[in-house]
Each structure stands twice: as structure tokens, then as C-alpha cells.
Amino acid sequence: MKKIISTCLVLLSLASTAQHEELSQKLEAFAADHSEDYEKKTLNLDDPEIGDIEETNFTFSERYMLKSKERVMSNLDREIYARYYINAYAYYDEAERDYAMQYWLQNFIEGQSVRPGRDIRTYDYATPTIVIINETSIIVLNYECALYDRDSFREWRNKMLNYFGDPNSVIIEIKCGGPLEWTKNPPDRRDRRWR
Template sequence: EDEEELKYALKFWFKEFIGNKRITPGRDYRTVDHVDPAIVIIDGTSISILTLSCYATDIDEFRDWRSAMLGVFGSPNAMVIEIGCNGPIEWTKNAPDPKDPSWRR
């Protein structure tokens, strides 16, 4: 309902993120087994998880899809996590500081 509750939910979710991978906010990861390409858009008090099939997507198609989805679901202040086929996990927009202690509580 508010940004503090969203942050609490994210900290809980990041302990077992997509593919049961524990992630640290703001840090990228090279591989995550058995995950499809996805964009996670965290904006205000909402989280949008958008996925594609690994097998039906080439890089240009993914980039076009990503641009369209960010135009619909994102805002200039949104945090964006991009996930490729079997990784990587990359924070591509407005990543939190991984050294910020408020993400560790």
C-alpha cells in the first residue's frame, strides 16, 4: 500500500528470487538456471513481472518488446531488473545502492 511495505515485500522476495536465487538489490548476477527472459518493473507501490519464452525470442525482438513494455509499465522513477535466458540478472534502471543498509534489515 505504501513504499515502505513495498520495500519490505521486495526484501522478502529477493531472498528467493526468480529461480530460487537470492539476490542483493543493485547487484547483477551472471546466471540463473532455468529462467525465461523477463523484465521486472518496480514503480511506486506496484511490481510488474513480464516474461517471454527463451526459444521464441531473438535479441532484436527482445529489445523491441522491452522498449514497448517499459513505455507502458515504467516511469522515469521505476526500478528495472532485466533477466536473460538462464541469466544474467541486471539492474538496468534506478538500481538501489547495494551498500544501503536499509535493504538488509
């Protein structure tokens, strides 16, 4: 009996590791495909200002920054290094991901509470953010408002969808100062799963 239980635990562990390995490979490929213009940084990163997701029960997480190799012109007519922050969190199963979303939405970005499926017109102090929610993972890309323009935001959204999205992915988009929009597969507002 002990052999059967230990074998089952090993198999479950291997399945979980395989899921996280796939996410890790996608994250590496995403960084590698941008290596011509951006340098991947993993050390001495500030804690992301993306709410309480860091306090959820994830089984795997990875965080890095893509920093431009050359200065770019910001919206404020200054030359700055562009910095894009990628945070990825993987969960054991869909139920754990649901618990994480429920907890995170209560204290979302900038401490604001967000209701599943409901857009918010103005979102004070929010920075451009793209959130992709999959069956067992959550991937967040955010950057500072000085780099925001509509075309580049769409470009980053499409890149994120190509690497991390699937037909069932839920997408949250936040522009500089708002709005927050559930743009793909928004959850039903009456669904209590993430409340």
C-alpha cells in the same frame, strides 16, 4: 471523533483504490494495444515461476497471458504459439513495496537469492524476464526461452517502459539463462532497504 476517523479511513481507501485503478487501466491498455496479434487469457493460468512475490502483502494483483493468434517460429525451428505472461502487484505504500522486495529477493526467480543492485552473470534455468519496480507497484513480464532473441527482448522492454515505467522506475532484466542485470536506477548496494 468517530466521524473524523471513519472519514480519514474512507479517504485513505479511496486514494489506494485510485492508485490500483490507474495500474488496472494501464494493464488493460497494454493488452488492448496488442489485441491485433495476441489474445488475452486470464483463466486456467499456471502459477508463475517468479519466486515468492505471490506470498507478499499486495493490495491488488492482476495476472494474464498474451497468446499469439498465429503460430510463430521458435529458436528451435518449431512453430509454436507465443505466450507472454504479465503479473502486476500493487502495494499500499512504498514501505509495503520495500518489504515485498526484501522478501521476494530472498527467494527470487528459480529460488535464487538476489542482492539489490548486483548483477548476476549466469542464472540457471531463468527465462527472459523484465521487472519494473515503481513506487507502489511491481510489474513482471516473462516468457519462454524458445522465443528469446535480443531484438524482441528490447522491443518488449520498451513497450513495458512506455506503459508502466516512469523516470524513477527500477528495471531488472533477465535473459535466458542469465545474466540478471539492474539496467535502470539500480539501488545502491550499500542501501539496506531491500535486504
